[in-house]
Amino acid sequence: MPLLPETARQVDALVADAQAANHVPSLVVGVVRDGTLAHLATAGTHPRPDADLQYRVGSITKTMTAVLLMQERDAGRLALADPLRRHLPEVSAAGEVTLRQLLGHAGGLQREPDGPWWERSEGVDLATLLAGFSAAKIAYPPHRAWHYSNLAYGLLGGVLERLTGTPWARLVHERILAPLDMQRTTYAAAEPFARGYVVHPWHGTLREEPRTDSGAMAPAGQLWSTATDLARWAAFLADPDPAVLAPGTLDEMCAPVVLSDLESWRGGYGLGIQLTRLGDRIHVGHGGSMPGYVAALAVHRRSRTGIVGFANSYGFRTGSLGALGHRVLTRVLDAEPAPAHPWRPVDTPPPADLAPLTGRWWWMGTPLDLSWDRDTGELVGTVRGDRISRYAPAGTDRWRGVSGIENGEVLTVSRDAAGHPVALDIATFVFTRTPDDEP
Incomplete structure (x- = not known):
């Protein structure tokens, strides 16, 4: 152009x-x-x-x-x-x-x-x-x-x-x-x-x-x-x-x-x-x-x-x-700044075992918002709206950081007896679903 x-x-x-x-x-x-x-x-x-x-x-x-x-x-x-x-x-x-x-x-x-x-x-x-x-x-x-x-x-x-x-x-x-x-x-x-x-x-x-x-x-x-x-x-x-x-x-x-x-x-x-x-x-x-x-x-x-x-x-x-x-x-x-990539809706939902991982998690009052990138199959974690890390699958309930501040670190999912995710362990920092949960 x-x-x-x-x-x-x-x-x-x-x-x-x-x-x-x-x-x-x-x-x-x-x-x-x-x-x-x-x-x-x-x-x-x-x-x-x-x-x-x-x-x-x-x-x-x-x-x-x-x-x-x-x-x-x-x-x-x-x-x-x-x-x-x-x-x-x-x-x-x-x-x-x-x-x-x-x-x-x-x-x-x-x-x-x-x-x-x-x-x-x-x-x-x-x-x-x-x-x-x-x-x-x-x-x-x-x-x-x-x-x-x-x-x-x-x-x-x-x-x-x-x-x-x-x-x-x-x-x-x-x-x-x-x-x-x-x-x-x-x-x-x-x-x-x-x-x-x-x-x-x-x-x-x-x-x-x-x-x-x-x-x-x-x-x-x-x-x-x-x-x-x-x-x-x-x-x-x-x-x-x-x-x-x-x-x-x-x-x-x-x-x-x-x-x-x-x-x-x-x-x-x-x-x-x-x-x-x-x-x-x-x-x-x-x-x-x-x-x-x-x-x-x-x-x-x-x-x-x-x-x-x-x-x-x-x-x-x-x-x-x-x-x-x-x-x-x-x-x-x-x-002439580069135009923003247009947002487009996703026509397929995430896999059933992955969807419960998305949403807001907390550590010591700090929010972590986790979303799914359909194009790459990665999880995208955003802390306080600006610190973004991406995680690629690395085994059952394990994700490896591939970019951002958590590049190289492992995200591990903890589940309860019913199989529902209850915590995310990222390099020993444990995130739960409520701000005041004890890790």
Whole structure:
């Protein structure tokens, strides 16, 4: 569904203002909604942007590397608690640093590998990358602090290659790009693509930047993509295709491993996913930069709304494009909130043994309202009208919490001699039918 005309006008104005203020040769921001590219705002003429023009995505590549790792975890071929050295014995100096810590930039590794600035230099092979690793590359003990590390993702790509016997570039194409029909997302630039520049600050001339092959560091930032293709990836992060990754696994990736902003708790990192808190909303995604390029990806999963963005000037910093993307996403969500799902009557009552469980229960004067969700077969418990937990069947008179504050806890039904339910035991908290009953 396209944006309303006034919302589209405001988004276009934000993008046009940013292009002019930051002297960007070519700028594009797309709004993604319900799995499709709902609006494309463009500015600049060098080159004139469109939905099929390639830009370099930089570290957005890391989100795909993380998905590949989680596929291997789900298949039972690795554990997130595995030390890195279990899969790459050459980096024994990494000690007990785990794959989970590396995915969340909580392993304490320094930001870059040895050698010249890898983003502007031809990359080395995996053996050379591993040979350059030493204890000197450990900046902090694990979980001492959040510390962003490109090196960590080069090493995670090495884990994937060792484990599967397949080069990372082939893995990402076969397991992600092809299944999601991201035909214009490639390892190297494919015409038409925007050249990347440094803009001279005083007279506005352009210096074209090199387009290097990152080699073993490719899993950290190599890929190229378009607004159309990156919109498909944003849609995946909102609502994943189970053939690529289990939805529950993506939920796990979007849970914080570490906070990157300890002052205001506005930023964090999951398993390969950047987390940004703006008011009561959490945006998930990632930023990206390579010489001459910056990119942005942010998704509000609950509403299945997101943004993608590209610029071809390294002077327009990643943070600036990311901030623009968050402003655009917030503007869209504020102007066009997702409509409420219409209520519909239930045409079949709950099973006879389940119906008596519904209604109001009490613990120490605190009400618990229990209802039945016909579509899922789950019980839904609401405490004081706002704390909601869902319970799935787990045996006779046993229900396991699957979401909310009671996630993982067991609800056990107690019955009297006649078989009528008289109490609910939720993690030792016993609810009865009247406020003053003794448990």
